Amino acid sequence: MTLTIQGTAGTDAASTEVAVRLDGVSKQYGKGASALLALDDVSLSVDRGSFVSILGASGCGKSTLLSLVAGLDPLTSGTIDTGGHRVSLMFQEAALFPWLTVAANVEIALRMRGVGRAERKKRAAELLDVVRLGGFGKKRPHELSGGMRQRVALARALAQDADVLLMDEPFGALDAMTRDILHDELERVWREQRLTVLFVTHNVREAVRLGDRVVLLSSRPGRVIEEYPVGLARPRRIDSTEVAELAGAITDRLREEVSRHGRA
Amino acid sequence: MAAHDTVTGLDALELGPARDSGFADAARRVWRATWPKVLAIALVIGVWQIVVLAEWRPIFVLPAPLTVWEELVDVVPTGEFWDAVALTMGRAAYGFAIAVVIGMLIGVAVARFAPLRAAIGSLITGMQTMPSIVWFPFAILLFKLSEEAILFVVILGAAPAIANGLISGIDYVPPTWKRVGRVLGMRGFALYRHLIIPAALPSFVSGLKQGWAFAWRSLMAGELLVIVPGALSIGVRLQTARDLNDAPGLLAYIIIVLCVGIAVDVIFNVADKSLRRRWGMLQA
Numbered sequence: 064m065t066l067t068i069q070g071t072a073g074t075d076a077a078s079t080e081v082a083v084r085l086d087g088v089s090k091q092y093g094k095g096a097s098a099l100l101a102l103d104d105v106s107l108s109v110d111r112g113s114f115v116s117i118l119g120a121s122g123c124g125k126s127t128l129l130s131l132v133a134g135l136d137p138l139t140s141g142t143i144d145t146g147g148h149r150v151s152l153m154f155q156e157a158a159l160f161p162w163l164t165v166a167a168n169v170e171i172a173l174r175m176r177g178v179g180r181a182e183r184k185k186r187a188a189e190l191l192d193v194v195r196l197g198g199f200g201k202k203r204p205h206e207l208s209g210g211m212r213q214r215v216a217l218a219r220a221l222a223q224d225a226d227v228l229l230m231d232e233p234f235g236a237l238d239a240m241t242r243d244i245l246h247d248e249l250e251r252v253w254r255e256q257r258l259t260v261l262f263v264t265h266n267v268r269e270a271v272r273l274g275d276r277v278v279l280l281s282s283r284p285g286r287v288i289e290e291y292p293v294g295l296a297r298p299r300r301i302d303s304t305e306v307a308e309l310a311g312a313i314t315d316r317l318r319e320e321v322s323r324h325g326r327a
Numbered sequence: 328m329a330a331h332d333t334v335t336g337l338d339a340l341e342l343g344p345a346r347d348s349g350f351a352d353a354a355r356r357v358w359r360a361t362w363p364k365v366l367a368i369a370l371v372i373g374v375w376q377i378v379v380l381a382e383w384r385p386i387f388v389l390p391a392p393l394t395v396w397e398e399l400v401d402v403v404p405t406g407e408f409w410d411a412v413a414l415t416m417g418r419a420a421y422g423f424a425i426a427v428v429i430g431m432l433i434g435v436a437v438a439r440f441a442p443l444r445a446a447i448g449s450l451i452t453g454m455q456t457m458p459s460i461v462w463f464p465f466a467i468l469l470f471k472l473s474e475e476a477i478l479f480v481v482i483l484g485a486a487p488a489i490a491n492g493l494i495s496g497i498d499y500v501p502p503t504w505k506r507v508g509r510v511l512g513m514r515g516f517a518l519y520r521h522l523i524i525p526a527a528l529p530s531f532v533s534g535l536k537q538g539w540a541f542a543w544r545s546l547m548a549g550e551l552l553v554i555v556p557g558a559l560s561i562g563v564r565l566q567t568a569r570d571l572n573d574a575p576g577l578l579a580y581i582i583i584v585l586c587v588g589i590a591v592d593v594i595f596n597v598a599d600k601s602l603r604r605r606w607g608m609l610q611a
Contacts, residue, residue, distance in 0.1 A: 135509055152510045158503040161606040162525045171521060175511045195334050205607020208341035223511065241341075244334055 082111040082148050082227050082259040083132060088141035089284075090127050101127045103284035104141070111148075111226075114253060114260045116274030118267060118313065120321045124285030125263040129229040132261065148259070151225035155232045157212035159204040165215050166191065166200030172222035190218040193252060210241035217252065227259045234269070243301060246272055250298065267310045267317065272301040277313060281320050289316055390575045398575035399582065407559070415550065415561040416587070418474070422481030423542045429482065430489025430538060435519070437490065438497035448494075451487045459484035459545040463552050474558075477549035484545035485538040492534010496527025529602055536595040543588060 090102040101124040109115050119125050130136040132143055133152040159168045169187040178186065191200055194214035196207075204212055213233055220228055234242040250273065253260055264270050270277045271293055279289040291313060295305050372392045379391045390398075402408050433451070437444045462480045470476035500523055508522040524531075550562020561580060568576035603609045 133510060135506065152506075154503060154506065156503050158501075158507045160504065160507075160522070160525065162528065172511050174521075175513060175517070195331065196338075203605055203607060206342070208338065210341070211338055219511075241337065244337055248334060 080111040080146075081108045081144075082113075082146065083107075083109040083150075083261065084142075084144040084146070085128075085132070086142045086144070088128075088131060088143060089139045090124065090131060090136070091139045100284040102131075103286050105280075105285065105287055106141075107278065107287060109259060109261060111259050112257055113275045114262065114273055116270035116277045117261060117263045117280060118265065118270045118277050118317070119280035119285065120265065120282050120317060125265075125280060126231050128280075128285065129231050129261065129263055132227075133229055145227060148227045149223060149225040150227045150229060151220040151223045152229045153213075153216050153220050153231065153233045155235045157204070157209070157216040159212055159215055159219075161204055163204075164200065165196065165202050165204060165207065168204065168215055169218045169222050172219045176224065187218075187222065190221050191215075193221065193255070194218045194248065208241070209237050210245055213237065213245060214248065217249070221252070221256060226257065227261070228253075230260060230262045232264055233262075235264070235266075242269070246301065247298070249273065267314050268301050268306060271295075271306050271310045271313065272299050279313065279316060279320075282324060288320065289313075387572065388574055390578065395575050395578045395582070398579040402576070402579055411559055411561050411564050412583070412587075414558060415546065418477060418481070418550075418560070419542060419546050422478050422546065423485055423539060425478070426482045426485035426538060426542060427489055427535065430486040430534070431493060433486065434490040434493030434497070434534075438494045444494075451490055451494075454483070455487040455491060455541075459541065460548045460552075463549065467553060472553050472555055474555060476553045477546065477555075480549050481542050481545045485542035488541050489531075489534045489538040492537065493527060493531050496530030496534070497523055499530065500526040529599070529606070529608075532595065532599050532602060536592070536599070539591055539595065540588075543591070547584060 085105055085107045088102055088105045089100070092099045092101055105128065107115075117125055117128065127136070129152060131138055132145065133150050135152070159165075160171070163171065166184075166187050169190055170183045173183040173186055188197070188200060191197055194217050196211060196214055196218070199207065199211070199215075204215070207215065216233075234245050237245065246269070249260075252258070260273075262270070262273055271291075274293050276293055277291040278287055279291070280286065281288045291309065293309065295303075295309070299306055375392050379386070379389060383389070433447075437448060437451070459480050462483055463476070466476040466479045470479060504522060504526055508518055513522055547562060550560045551566060554563060554566065561584060565577060565580050568574075568580060600609065
């Protein structure tokens with residue numbers, strides 16, 4: 064099944080270019096009797112500049128999907144086309160390197176792209192400003208809070224000059240207050256930097272709060288079972304009735320999917 | 328800007344108020360670390376003095392602390408003493424440096440190639456537990472009574488511990504860091520230079536520390552067993568003092584050996600602590 068939704072707030076109407084296209088993607092781990100089919104025939108196309116939330120219960124292969132798009136894992140079948148866009152991936156843990164300062168953690172991404180020393184310094188400082196951590200470049204990661212570390216990780220991802228950002232439950236380990244603020248921040252950076260975001264989460268409200276659309280995956284194996292366009296105007300609030308209403312409908316569908324496994 | 332204020336406000340709250348540690352704080356810390364050591368030394372000297380006063384052994388075999396102290400005061404300013412220290416420390420540094428290079432090469436090779444690990448992984452650990460003194464008869468056969476014989480055993484003693492430290496450091500690099508490395512496009516040498524080696528550093532430093540302890544022990548054993556003509560090392564001085572029944576001299580050199588061991592240990596601990604502080608593995 065193929066889903067294509069275009070037209071997103073924050074980007075020009077002319078840009079209907081597809082940034083990421085998945086065609087019949089399957090991923091199987093292992094072989095023979097112990098083989099595990101993680102993803103089954105997933106097709107999805109993501110417009111440039113759009114924000115797509117990918118939602119599913121445990122075992123739906125959400126993380127696998129992102130690993131495949133990032134090129135960290137080989138596909139079993141199907142194709143993924145990122146059309147020459149640079150892709151970066153963020154995880155639930157910020158995974159900053161503790162032996163480097165905050166600024167150096169951003170610079171390392173630039174260095175891997177062959178950016179010169181002076182330019183690295185300048186660009187890293189700019190990117191830390193983007194995530195509002197301007198004065199924190201000389202700190203060590205452990206001196207920052209969890210939310211701040213995640214913002215450094217975002218700056219590092221931006222330093223890769225990626226215009227496609229894959230996010231694997233990036234706010235899952237944060238408290239509600241911090242998460243709420245980071246939603247605003249991510250939304251702002253997404254618009255300012257004209258990113259395309261694939262955002263994986265198991266938090267339904269978060270998916271609705273952020274996404275132009277929400278793609279619902281089934282579990283074991285992961286298949287696209289439903290897709291919800293989110294027509295709500297931005298900026299949204301996670302506790303607004305509109306978000307709650309759509310989240311409620313999606314949750315019902317998700318419960319149905321989960322209980323299917325209980326009966327089997 | 329309201330949103331901006333919320334972000335920075337939350338950051339400020341989460342970081343907590345800044346604590347400044349003044350001079351008085353530092354002095355208190357030094358004192359807290361020092362007095363137990365001073366007390367321990369005083370206790371040892373006290374017990375020693377009591378044993379001497381009880382005349383458990385004749386005074387020329389077990390001299391009083393004050394006699395040994397006077398011997399130390401006599402010996403330490405002499406050129407001969409510093410020649411001996413220079414010779415011994417030179418051997419230690421040279422042997423240890425070679426052991427570091429060999430240990431690192433073996434460590435990286437074993438960590439990278441699974442068949443090599445299967446082949447010699449447990450051999451390295453076995454070598455590490457071996458008392459290095461058992462190598463000396465063979466080393467003397469191989470190299471005669473020479474510097475090389477001592478060096479050979481020092482390296483055999485230290486290299487396995489250093490290799491093991493590096494191997495376990497590389498083994499325990501968190502998978503999330505490795506994934507970040509792949510996302511950032513780190514490959515081959517750059518991966519080792521920017522990720523694996525720095526990430527393995529804490530474990531590598533403790534391997535170095537252990538390697539040093541083995542090197543120092545092997546060296547002392549070597550200097551007592553392998554007397555190289557003309558090389559008046561600390562070991563030779565110990566041997567000579569025994570031959571002359573010079574108990575104060577003997578004890579003075581034993582104390583020197585102890586002090587060198589402690590001094591080097593302090594250096595490693597400082598390195599280890601600053602590393603842990605930077606990584607945030609220590610409470611400030």
